[in-house]
Amino acid sequence: MRRLILKYPCAYQWPILLALAIFAASGTQHLATPELGFEFSKDKLAHFLVFGLLATSILRTPKLQNCSTGSMLIAALITSAFGACDEIRQSFTPGRSVEIADWVADTSGALVAVISYSYWKRYRHMLEWQLPKQRRIRQRSILTKK
Secondary structure, X not given: OHXXXXXXXXXXXXXHHHHHHHHXXXXXXXXXXXXOOOOOOHHHHHHHHHHXXXXXXXXXXOOOOOOOHHHHHHHHHHHHHHHHHHHXXXXXXXXXXXXXXXXXXXXXXXXXXXXXXXXXXXXXXXXXXXXXXXXXXXXXXXXXXX
């Protein structure tokens, strides 16, 4: 696993950065949520979307990228476990409480995301787009000069 991380460091940075952002946000007392214009639990929708994104970014790592049933299950379980730990952590934050419904939204978002990513080719293609070749070459040359 360590060789994979050293070989593909960028592939692992997104799930880690997203998990850190979730960790930081869940430690705050009051989170601002946008007004969406319809009656729905914004909190549950945010949990569903953010943890779905986390599961997708985990599934896109080189170790799980084959999108097999086992890979999908591992990505969803990691995300679900992180969501459960996040809910428990919130119990130590003043003004926040543990809600099983949040964990259900986390896990549901993870499951829907990994299934969508694995079976919906257009969605996967949208996430896998690459920069045009000339721009990739320019960025690579800029990075190697540093």
